[in-house]
Amino acid sequence: MYQRILEICKRRGITYPSFEIYGGLSGFYDYGPVGSRIKQNIENLIRNSYVIDEGCMEVECPVLSPQDVWIASGHVENFTDKLTECVKCGEPYRADHLVEETVGEGCDHMSISELNENIKELDIKCPKCGGKLDRVYDYNLMFKTYVGPGKYKVSSYLRPETAQSTYISFKRLWDVGRKRLPLGAIQIGHSFRNEISPRKGMVRLREFNQAEVQFFVDPEVKETPRFGEVSSWEVELRDRVDREYKATLEDLLDDGVIKIQLIAYFLGKSLNLFRSMGIDPKLLRLRQHKDDERAFYSTDTWDIEYMSPSLGRIELVGVSDRTDYDLTQHMKLSGENMQVTRDGRKFTPHVIEVAYGIDRPFYCVIESCFREAEDRTFFSLPPDIAPYKVAVFPLVRKDNIPEKARDVYSLLGGERIMAFYDRSGSIGKRYARADEIGIPYCITVDYDTLEDDTVTIRYRDSKKQERILIGDIISHI
Numbered sequence: 301m302y303q304r305i306l307e308i309c310k311r312r313g314i315t316y317p318s319f320e321i322y323g324g325l326s327g328f329y330d331y332g333p334v335g336s337r338i339k340q341n342i343e344n345l346i347r348n349s350y351v352i353d354e355g356c357m358e359v360e361c362p363v364l365s366p367q368d369v370w371i372a373s374g375h376v377e378n379f380t381d382k383l384t385e386c387v388k389c390g391e392p393y394r395a396d397h398l399v400e401e402t403v404g405e406g407c408d409h410m411s412i413s414e415l416n417e418n419i420k421e422l423d424i425k426c427p428k429c430g431g432k433l434d435r436v437y438d439y440n441l442m443f444k445t446y447v448g449p450g451k452y453k454v455s456s457y458l459r460p461e462t463a464q465s466t467y468i469s470f471k472r473l474w475d476v477g478r479k480r481l482p483l484g485a486i487q488i489g490h491s492f493r494n495e496i497s498p499r500k501g502m503v504r505l506r507e508f509n510q511a512e513v514q515f516f517v518d519p520e521v522k523e524t525p526r527f528g529e530v531s532s533w534e535v536e537l538r539d540r541v542d543r544e545y546k547a548t549l550e551d552l553l554d555d556g557v558i559k560i561q562l563i564a565y566f567l568g569k570s571l572n573l574f575r576s577m578g579i580d581p582k583l584l585r586l587r588q589h590k591d592d593e594r595a596f597y598s599t600d601t602w603d604i605e606y607m608s609p610s611l612g613r614i615e616l617v618g619v620s621d622r623t624d625y626d627l628t629q630h631m632k633l634s635g636e637n638m639q640v641t642r643d644g645r646k647f648t649p650h651v652i653e654v655a656y657g658i659d660r661p662f663y664c665v666i667e668s669c670f671r672e673a674e675d676r677t678f679f680s681l682p683p684d685i686a687p688y689k690v691a692v693f694p695l696v697r698k699d700n701i702p703e704k705a706r707d708v709y710s711l712l713g714g715e716r717i718m719a720f721y722d723r724s725g726s727i728g729k730r731y732a733r734a735d736e737i738g739i740p741y742c743i744t745v746d747y748d749t750l751e752d753d754t755v756t757i758r759y760r761d762s763k764k765q766e767r768i769l770i771g772d773i774i775s776h777i
């Protein structure tokens with residue numbers, strides 16, 4: 301299935317590997333004309349769900365930032381993978397992955413010396429050529445560069461996450477947001493990780509898209525009156541001691557498995573969001589980070605994972621209580637005071653972060669909506685996500701029919717409905733093309749249209765067709 305989806309994505313301008321004519325570069329993907337529309341729709345669903353529904357502010361910060369930012373955040377020291385290279389052929393490997401292949405899961409927190417010991421004792425060799433593996437070392441995943449020339453150059457990094465750039469301007473947001481808590485800020489944009497060996501196509505990229513929401517809260521108020529909107533979501537989960545079961549968010553909170561109500565709320569909200577994108581909710585699962593996996597400052601961290609039939613577990617969003625760690629770190633290094641005063645108390649706000657990937661949900665939407673029938677393949681994308689809402693076809697290219705079809709196309713454009721005009725090939729071929737990019741409605745203009753102003757509307761999922769008046773198209777869709 302994975303290969304068939306990739307083939308359609310390339311052929312129909314959805315996504316394809318970047319720099320193809322130069323042999324490609326692992327970990328980079330283009331969104332084509334169709335894919336970039338779908339991606340924007342996914343981003344807008346997330347954006348609206350926080351900016352409109354939650355009153356968040358939106359910010360956009362540079363992708364390049366000076367070294368101090370990443371010293372404060374801990375990324376210069378800790379944002380590393382344990383790397384080993386083959387002495388003979390030079391192939392790089394994540395050491396924990398190699399050891400895992402021999403001893404099974406649970407090696408991602410081994411120290412360098414533990415990994416070295418294991419590689420030696422288990423006699424692990426280069427899987428590619430059988431050569432000896434070199435000493436394991438810390439490999440920083442950030443792309444480093446310099447801003448400016450000569451002695452004025454500033455060591456800088458491409459950001460590995462958007463979050464830090466949002467935190468840095470907290471005082472500005474605090475003033476603009478009229479000094480209230482909770483205070484939410486969303487940032488949608490590119491981030492970069494120099495992965496050792498990116499695989500799985502769009503699931504592990506070196507340049508990727510994120511939508512990260514930071515909720516600055518009073519440390520004593522990590523609750524929301526809106527929890528009732530999502531509390532009855534029943535979901536499968538794996539908790540921090542690896543128990544797997546099914547429960548509602550309300551029960552998980554009551555039983556103390558989820559420790560913070562705001563985390564439970566954002567998990568429920570995200571489940572709703574993914575469902576509205578067209579991701580099959582039966583394939584979604586919650587996973588709580590284990591004690592040794594969670595960042596030391598976080599009191600609780602959860603992911604929502606999608607169980608992909610072709611690629612296995614895919615993490616779509618992480619919801620985490622980051623406490624006052626980030627603001628405190630930036631206060632220490634910059635000297636800027638980021639404390640606030642409320643009800644006579646002076647404190648540093650805590651942060652509940654909701655960090656969405658965009659490329660991963662994108663792939664999961666495509667996979668979840670992929671349908672294969674005897675005579676066709678199509679993507680059953682929800683209208684909100686579909687790249688175009690309507691396709692317009694003139695039946696033939698003569699007798700004033702293209703002009704009439706153009707009128708219908710303009711009518712849709714006037715209503716700001718994204719339509720797709722297609723006049724080449726048989727009607728059957730045009731249906732196939734529209735199906736393969738997930739267009740929910742096709743409208744055909746024919747000879748009867750010239751007589752009575754009716755068109756044929758055809759529904760993607762059912763293939764059902766009916767005649768309707770041109771004047772009724774807008775209300776119909």
Ligand SMILES: [Zn+2]
Binds near residue numbers: 388389391426428430
């Ligand atoms: Zn080798």
